[in-house]
Amino acid sequence: MKLEGVVQARKRAARLLDKAHIAITPQEAENIEVSDFGLGDINNLGLLVVIYENNDRYCAKEIVLLPRQICPEHRHPPAGWKEAGKQETFRCRWGEVFLYVPGEPTPNPLAKIPARYKEYFTVWKEVVLRPGDQYTLSPDTLHWFQAGDKGAVLSEFSSTSRDENDIWTDPRLQRLPKID
Amino acid sequence: MKLEGVVQARKRAARLLDKAHIAITPQEAENIEVSDFGLGDINNLGLLVVIYENNDRYCAKEIVLLPRQICPEHRHPPAGWKEAGKQETFRCRWGEVFLYVPGEPTPNPLAKIPARYKEYFTVWKEVVLRPGDQYTLSPDTLHWFQAGDKGAVLSEFSSTSRDENDIWTDPRLQRLPKID
Numbered sequence: 601m602k603l604e605g606v607v608q609a610r611k612r613a614a615r616l617l618d619k620a621h622i623a624i625t626p627q628e629a630e631n632i633e634v635s636d637f638g639l640g641d642i643n644n645l646g647l648l649v650v651i652y653e654n655n656d657r658y659c660a661k662e663i664v665l666l667p668r669q670i671c672p673e674h675r676h677p678p679a680g681w682k683e684a685g686k687q688e689t690f691r692c693r694w695g696e697v698f699l700y701v702p703g704e705p706t707p708n709p710l711a712k713i714p715a716r717y718k719e720y721f722t723v724w725k726e727v728v729l730r731p732g733d734q735y736t737l738s739p740d741t742l743h744w745f746q747a748g749d750k751g752a753v754l755s756e757f758s759s760t761s762r763d764e765n766d767i768w769t770d771p772r773l774q775r776l777p778k779i780d
Numbered sequence: 781m782k783l784e785g786v787v788q789a790r791k792r793a794a795r796l797l798d799k800a801h802i803a804i805t806p807q808e809a810e811n812i813e814v815s816d817f818g819l820g821d822i823n824n825l826g827l828l829v830v831i832y833e834n835n836d837r838y839c840a841k842e843i844v845l846l847p848r849q850i851c852p853e854h855r856h857p858p859a860g861w862k863e864a865g866k867q868e869t870f871r872c873r874w875g876e877v878f879l880y881v882p883g884e885p886t887p888n889p890l891a892k893i894p895a896r897y898k899e900y901f902t903v904w905k906e907v908v909l910r911p912g913d914q915y916t917l918s919p920d921t922l923h924w925f926q927a928g929d930k931g932a933v934l935s936e937f938s939s940t941s942r943d944e945n946d947i948w949t950d951p952r953l954q955r956l957p958k959i960d
Contacts, residue, residue, distance in 0.1 A: 621801035623873065623911035653869045653916060653937055658838035660869065660937035689833045689840065693803065731803035736833060757833055757840035757937060 609634045613648040613664040620694030620753040638777035647671050659761040663754040665747030673744035673769040685739030688758035692729035695752030699727040699745040711746040720770035789814045793828040793844040800874030800933040818957035827851050839941040843934040845927030853924035853949040865919030868938035872909035875932030879907040879925040891926040900950035
């Protein structure tokens with residue numbers, strides 16, 4: 601990604617957090633993690649994250665989603681033989697999130713995926729999260745999500761994040777593409 | 781505690797969460813964990829908690845503090861020989877929190893403790909948390925905190941909570957007194 605695009609995405613994320621009445625420090629605002637997964641289409645596929653804490657026992661993040669932005673399908677595999685894959689709880693703080701997990705596909709799902717990406721979205725059981733709603737995902741479970749029309753803020757509480765281990769259904773995706 | 785007092789405290793907590801723009805479900809509002817530590821003085825010593833998730837890997841809670849309410853001094857010891865004491869990150873979401881940890885006592889601390897409880901407060905290094913500020917506490921470390929004049933909402937991200945293990949400096953305290 602170009603640094604300019606990263607800086608602009610951080611500003612958009614900060615504005616959504618402000619709308620959601622979620623306070624972050626100026627230093628956190630400058631360090632919002634921005635990813636377009638290397639595809640250069642951040643308005644559709646992207647992830648903006650404020651990492652509050654990530655230690656060897658637990659992790660807490662605020663995920664900001666631009667309007668209709670998608671976090672593509674992936675899973676968190678076991679980290680070595682001693683640690684199960686990352687387990688995570690998503691709690692909607694603001695806006696609306698359409699989360700998809702394995703199971704009976706939901707007819708007429710609320711998410712909208714551009715046709716060119718559709719083959720990389722394989723689980724379609726829908727969980728709608730509105731402010732105050734939450735969902736806990738078991739380790740190593742395929743999932744993806746999209747924000748509704750005004751964007752969303754989603755708290756993630758989890759075991760340790762080891763993003764480099766994530767397995768993406770679309771093999772082109774990189775969790776943290778190089779910034780230049 | 782009397783059920784009537786618990787119900788009233790839950791309503792006060794829900795109002796503060798509303799002021800802080802933090803959404804909880806009606807079911808969560810009905811289940812806010814209320815403790816006066818068995819001393820019957822909840823306006824001074826008390827803890828109101830929305831437990832979002834507590835599993836065998838991580839825990840996330842919203843702690844609501846009434847104006848000037850104190851969570852008394854305690855620590856989280858190891859749970860058996862395999863698990864270190866609870867590690868926790870406090871993040872202020874709304875209001876102001878005065879947190880105290882071991883170290884050089886802060887001159888003129890902002891907390892105010894009623895004289896009758898003072899002997900049970902032994903650590904006085906002050907950390908002031910305002911919205912967006914956070915502090916991570918090592919396992920098994922003495923700590924206590926008080927809200928400022930308008931109350932506070934504090935997110936707690938942590939390893940698994942095992943409240944029954946907590947060790948309180950004031951031996952009279954019970955984390956979850958009986959409700960009748």
